[in-house]
Structures are given as structure tokens and as C-alpha cells.
Amino acid sequence: MGDLSLTHEIELRVRYADTDQLGTYYNSRPLEWFEVGRTELLRAHGITYAQMETRGLCLPLVEAHVTYRGRARYDDLLKITARLTLAGKASLRFDMEIVQAVTGAPVAAGYTTHAMTDGAGKPIRCPEWLTAALHKEIK
Amino acid sequence: MGDLSLTHEIELRVRYADTDQLGTYYNSRPLEWFEVGRTELLRAHGITYAQMETRGLCLPLVEAHVTYRGRARYDDLLKITARLTLAGKASLRFDMEIVQAVTGAPVAAGYTTHAMTDGAGKPIRCPEWLTAALHKEIK
Amino acid sequence: MGDLSLTHEIELRVRYADTDQLGTYYNSRPLEWFEVGRTELLRAHGITYAQMETRGLCLPLVEAHVTYRGRARYDDLLKITARLTLAGKASLRFDMEIVQAVTGAPVAAGYTTHAMTDGAGKPIRCPEWLTAALHKEIK
Amino acid sequence: MGDLSLTHEIELRVRYADTDQLGTYYNSRPLEWFEVGRTELLRAHGITYAQMETRGLCLPLVEAHVTYRGRARYDDLLKITARLTLAGKASLRFDMEIVQAVTGAPVAAGYTTHAMTDGAGKPIRCPEWLTAALHKEIK
Numbered sequence: 049m050g051d052l053s054l055t056h057e058i059e060l061r062v063r064y065a066d067t068d069q070l071g072t073y074y075n076s077r078p079l080e081w082f083e084v085g086r087t088e089l090l091r092a093h094g095i096t097y098a099q100m101e102t103r104g105l106c107l108p109l110v111e112a113h114v115t116y117r118g119r120a121r122y123d124d125l126l127k128i129t130a131r132l133t134l135a136g137k138a139s140l141r142f143d144m145e146i147v148q149a150v151t152g153a154p155v156a157a158g159y160t161t162h163a164m165t166d167g168a169g170k171p172i173r174c175p176e177w178l179t180a181a182l183h184k185e186i187k
Numbered sequence: 188m189g190d191l192s193l194t195h196e197i198e199l200r201v202r203y204a205d206t207d208q209l210g211t212y213y214n215s216r217p218l219e220w221f222e223v224g225r226t227e228l229l230r231a232h233g234i235t236y237a238q239m240e241t242r243g244l245c246l247p248l249v250e251a252h253v254t255y256r257g258r259a260r261y262d263d264l265l266k267i268t269a270r271l272t273l274a275g276k277a278s279l280r281f282d283m284e285i286v287q288a289v290t291g292a293p294v295a296a297g298y299t300t301h302a303m304t305d306g307a308g309k310p311i312r313c314p315e316w317l318t319a320a321l322h323k324e325i326k
Numbered sequence: 327m328g329d330l331s332l333t334h335e336i337e338l339r340v341r342y343a344d345t346d347q348l349g350t351y352y353n354s355r356p357l358e359w360f361e362v363g364r365t366e367l368l369r370a371h372g373i374t375y376a377q378m379e380t381r382g383l384c385l386p387l388v389e390a391h392v393t394y395r396g397r398a399r400y401d402d403l404l405k406i407t408a409r410l411t412l413a414g415k416a417s418l419r420f421d422m423e424i425v426q427a428v429t430g431a432p433v434a435a436g437y438t439t440h441a442m443t444d445g446a447g448k449p450i451r452c453p454e455w456l457t458a459a460l461h462k463e464i465k
Numbered sequence: 466m467g468d469l470s471l472t473h474e475i476e477l478r479v480r481y482a483d484t485d486q487l488g489t490y491y492n493s494r495p496l497e498w499f500e501v502g503r504t505e506l507l508r509a510h511g512i513t514y515a516q517m518e519t520r521g522l523c524l525p526l527v528e529a530h531v532t533y534r535g536r537a538r539y540d541d542l543l544k545i546t547a548r549l550t551l552a553g554k555a556s557l558r559f560d561m562e563i564v565q566a567v568t569g570a571p572v573a574a575g576y577t578t579h580a581m582t583d584g585a586g587k588p589i590r591c592p593e594w595l596t597a598a599l600h601k602e603i604k
């Protein structure tokens with residue numbers, strides 16, 4: 049079966065709050081858009097991050113990387129593609145790509161890596177219900 | 188003694204993150220600057236908001252009001268004047284004024300009103316240690 | 327014909343970025359949600375704010391008011407109802423109400439008032455194309 | 466003379482606005498703190514970023530990387546160390562490290578790389594006034 053990898057695509061509009069004085073999106077915004085991409089990928093595959101936390105699984109970020117590829121202005125419609133990979137026994141990785149929904153012009157890309165911890169921050173292995181859910185999706 | 192009222196003044200620089208596509212500050216930012224003004228007013232009078240929370244006193248916002256008075260660009264130095272008033276037995280009010288530090292040109296003004304609650308959100312009266320601290324300051 | 331008033335309703339999810347240490351939304355976030363409500367109300371009535379700016383009409387905020395009514399956590403689905411009123415010849419007002427989409431529990435309410443200016447910030451009267459567009463909707 | 470490298474250190478307090486539901490800083494905030502670190506490094510060496518833009522030099526981000534190393538709560542005092550390197554003829558790099566100011570405990574680290582462009586986004590070489598200013602500092 050090889051790599052466990054799930055993908056999901058959403059659309060999202062640039063808010064005025066996302067823009068800055070240069071007339072494009074402020075540089076920290078892709079990390080918020082990545083968050084929306086992660087949340088909706090999990091929901092689309094039957095797991096919500098809010099439920100995960102209730103079950104005692106948190107996914108704190110270990111690393112984040114952003115490559116800035118093009119401009120996006122207020123009200124531009126963006127397409128965000130997220131891909132989830134299990135990266136080892138206690139780690140997840142989300143690869144993200146953001147383009148202009150209408151033209152396909154690149155806007156930003158990057159990834160985040162996440163540890164798996166309980167609510168108190170102690171590392172835990174990927175719980176069976178999660179690997180089961182992911183495997184089910186992929187078959 | 189009349190009104191219990193404390194004031195405090197701080198300076199703060201506009202970040203690139205605060206600006207928007209119109210070249211001035213985004214409209215929600217004054218509420219973040221008000222937060223900094225409140226925090227530093229309390230610290231200047233010997234009370235930190237973080238300690239308050241540890242002692243079981245929270246000050247959730249009930250209302251906020253902002254009047255937008257002038258532009259502010261990236262790197263502008265702002266002067267924020269905060270005034271704290273005890274508004275009834277279980278309520279605080281912070282009045283805020285923001286101007287350009289160099290020219291005095293008006294930027295924004297407004298206020299926030301706050302309930303007093305314990306950590307679970309239950310309303311409580313203004314604790315004696317707080318009124319004592321405030322009275323001591325004012326004499 | 328009485329009051330010119332348009333309404334529109336959208337749904338929006340609370341992002342992790344919107345929450346704070348108290349476990350509810352940070353107090354400046356309703357102003358960002360109000361922005362989304364305004365943007366989508368205009369789009370639903372055939373006018374986009376981005377087009378307005380291109381035509382030389384800006385709507386800078388004059389005042390904003392928020393009443394905090396209840397908690398909202400990460401991933402909660404909110405319902406935002408926006409109502410637009412022409413308030414005088416050179417002024418618009420948006421009244422906003424935010425509730426939990428599932429339970430109807432109140433989250434926040436408020437309003438923003440806006441001047442009408444050209445791109446350089448000079449006050450202008452409500453342009454005919456806008457009043458025409460609004461009247462057409464209401465008949 | 467070897468590497469052109471300037472460093473600067475500032476302190477900054479965590480705002481309530483920076484925290485999230487997990488009780489630590491939200492993952493996009495280090496990028497805003499990096500911005501403050503860059504701005505103050507340049508100012509400390511006699512150049513303000515605002516002046517740069519006026520002179521027609523912009524430094525749009527090409528890449529950003531964040532490593533999350535530890536928690537930071539509301540009102541924690543952070544120490545941000547920024548190091549600027551000229552990375553090629555048309556590129557700058559800022560390396561950043563953020564620790565708790567009181568304990569030295571690590572909070573976050575990372576870097577941003579920047580292109581050099583004119584106001585219209587066209588790539589330009591590092592202007593002489595900037596290399597001169599940097600060299601003067603380093604001798």
C-alpha cells in the first residue's frame with residue numbers, strides 16, 4: 049500500500065485583514081490558510097481536529113515552511129490543496145499548495161510537521177483509531 | 188475621592204502585520220492595541236493581568252467601541268493613553284486614546300467594558316485586593 | 327419606500343487562529359468576521375467591494391461597536407447576519423449579529439459605520455450606480 | 466571581512482492576541498515576531514525599512530521557516546535575536562531565535578529569505594547605499 053497519503057482541496061477568499069501595505073497578503077497568513085486546509089482535510093475524511101483533541105490527541109507543530117510564489121489581493125479566490133502523510137510513528141506532515149482559483153497562478157506553498165501528544169503535551173504514538181481511519185480511506 | 192480612575196501612557200510601533208491594502212492600519216488592530224494599553228496600565232500600577240488570572244479573576248469583555256480618527260502606517264510610533272474606571276461593583280471600563288507620538292495627530296479612540304468573573308466565567312464582585320490596590324494608587 | 331436595508335446571512339467556522347488562552351474567540355475577531363459579512367452581503371447583491379474600490383469608492387470605517395454575548399471555540403460553525411442601511415448621503419451602516427449556527431446561542435453583535443470616499447480619502451456622496459443597485463434589490 | 470552579518474536583540478511581550486486555545490502562542494505568530502526583529506535590527510543599524518521602501522527598495526519574502534521549540538504564554542517576556550546576512554547579490558537572509566527572556570528556555574527559531582526589488586516588484590541588485598551602510602557597521 050505504500051505511503052499513507054490523503055489529499056483534499058478547498059477554496060478560500062482573501063480577507064481585507066489578510067492584506068498589507070504592499071497590496072498583497074501578509075507573510076504570516078499562509079500559516080493560517082494551512083490551518084484551514086488541515087482542518088478541512090481531516091473533516092473530509094471523517095475526523096475533526098476538535099474531536100481529536102477531545103479524545104486526547106493533539107498535533108502541535110514542530111516545523112513550518114512557507115515558499116512565497118505570487119501575489120494575492122483582497123477578495124481573490126484561492127485554491128488550497130492539502131496532502132497528509134504519516135511521517136513515522138509519532139509524526140504527521142501536511143504538504144500545502146495555494147494557487148489562484150481562477151487562473152491557477154501560484155500564490156504560496158509549504159508544509160507543516162506535527163508531533164502527536166496527549167493533552168498535557170506528552171508524546172504518544174499514532175492511536176489505532178486514527179491509523180485505522182486513514183487506512184480505511186486509502187484502500 | 189470621587190471617581191476611581193487610573194491612567195497610563197505607552198508607545199507602540201505599527202507593525203507591517205497591522206497594515207492593510209489601503210495603506211493604513213486594519214480596522215481590528217486598535218482592539219489589540221487597547222489590549223496592550225490595558226496590560227501595561229495594570230502592570231504600571233503593580234498588578235499584572237496574568238497574576239489576576241492566577242488569582243482567579245478574569246476580565247472578559249462585555250463591549251468594545253472604536254472610533255477611527257486618522258491614518259497610521261507601518262513603523263509609525265503611536266502613543267496610547269489608557270484610563271481605568273471602576274464601573275459599578277462587578278465591572279471595569281478602560282477608555283483609550285491613540286495618537287501619532289510625533290505629531291499628536293489622532294489615530295483612534297474608544298473603550299472596552301469588562302465583567303469580573305472567576306476562571307469558570309461566574310460573575311464575582313471586585314475583589315478587595317484589587318480595590319485596595321486601586322485606592323492606594325489614587326490617594 | 328422607507329428604509330433602504332439589505333440583509334444577508336453566511337456561515338463561517340472559527341479558526342484556531344481566532345481562539346485565545348481563555349478557550350474562546352479573541353476579542354478583535356468579531357471585527358474580521360464583520361468584514362466577511364459585509365463582503366458577502368455586497369457580493370450577494372451584485373456588487374463586490376473590490377469592484378467598488380476599482381470604481382473609486384472606498385468605505386473607510388468611522389466607528390465599530392462589538393457586544394460580546396457568548397463563547398465560541400475552535401471549529402464552531404457560526405451564522406453571521408449582516409444588514410446594510412444607507413445612513414445619510416455619505417454614510418453606510420452595517421448591523422451584524424453572530425450566533426452559533428447549530429444551537430442559535432448568541433456569540434457577538436455590533437455594527438460598523440462607514441464614510442464614502444474616493445481612493446484619495448476625499449468624502450463623496452453615495453454614487454448613483456450604488457443607490458440604483460440598492461433600490462433595484464429592494465423593490 | 467568574510468561574512469557580512471549584523472545581529473540585534475530585542476525584547477517583546479506575548480499579547481493575549483498571540484495565544485490560542487492550547488494556551489501557548491498560535492503557530493503563525495513567530496512570523497510577526499520575526500518581522501519586529503528585522504525592523505528593529507535595521508533601525509539599530511541606521512536604516513529603517515520604511516525609509517528603504519521610500520527609496521524604492523522592497524524586501525519581499527521568498528521563504529520562511531519556523532521551528533517550534535517551546536511554549537510561551539500571555540505576558541511572557543521574549544528575547545528575539547536577529548542576524549542579517551547578505552545572501553548573494555540580490556538576496557538577504559534573517560536568522561531568528563526566540564527564547565524566554567527570564568529563563569532562556571527556547572520558544573522558536575527560524576529564518577526568512579528576501580528578494581530585493583523596486584516598488585513595482587522588479588528584482589534589483591543590493592543598492593550601494595545599503596552595502597556601504599552594512600560594511601560601515603561591520604568594520
